[in-house]
Amino acid sequence: MTTITTRLTTFNDIPVLQQLIAASVRSLSIGYNTPNQIESAIKYIFGIDTQLIIDGTYYVAQLGETIVGCGGWSKRNTLYGGDQHKDVEDPLLDPEHDAARIRAFFVHPDYSRRGIGRLMMAVCENAAQSNGFKSFQLGATLPGVPLYEAMGYRPIENINQPMPNGEVLPIVKMHKAL
Template sequence: MSAITTRLATFDDIEELQQLIGLSVRGLSIAYNTPQQIESAIKYIFGVDTQLVIDGTYYVALLDGITVGCGGWSKRNTLYGGDQHKEVEDPLLDPTMDAARIRAFFVHPDYARRGIGSHIMKVCEAAAQSAGFRSLQLGATLPGVPLYEAMGYAALENIEQAMPDGQVLPIVKMHKAL
């Protein structure tokens, strides 16, 4: 297999990443969520958080020049969700006291289980550690829990995220010390 590479996401990537996110969620969540939960989550929760692009903490994963995944980390308080899920300004975290956030990981379903998520995670963990953070938190959807557990994350809390149309998305809040 060719080497997976990453680069920082730019605003020029957003449209392609939004399409990737929809493909990822529809393709990889079907065994875990109902079609209604999936479509509601795409509409109300999942998407690119442009603050991550502005902060230079969101990555595009490429394989042979093809965009196959995305994910990032954050020095801000939001645990999960794209622009459409945020209502207030996202304050900065204190790396000496707070956990950095692992955010918005999505892999194209045709490239799932080939190490792409793990690769992006290692890039994010190293960057967060370089920024002074000593621990990480994330909000995992059910399809992502096995990857995060394999990478040393432990569940802290189960969250039932209500969406405006009455659907509920299960999310697992997870943590890892660096």
């Protein structure tokens, strides 16, 4: 088997990542969310947050030349959502007092359950830690909760994220301290 590698995301990766995100959500959310919740979340919440690319904190996982996953961390306040979910500038966090945000993890369904999420989490946690952060926070969708719990994250709040079409997406706000 070819080794999974990681690298920083570039703007040229966006078209591939948009397809990967949609495929991931449509496949891996079955049994956790309704079809309407899934399609609404793809339209209104999930997507690329270009601020992560600009900040150099968003990564892709590759198997050979194929992008099989993505995920990042942020030194900014936003907990989840792509560009379409934000309408204000995202303020910087203080690593002495705030938790780094673990953001936008998606794995292509053809490559799920192969350790890609764990690898990406290690890359992001290490990078955030090297930038002075001592704790992490994330907004997990229901399919991600078991992975994050296995990696030491604990639920701290359930969020029912309304979407413009009336659908609601359940999100679990989770935290991990070093």
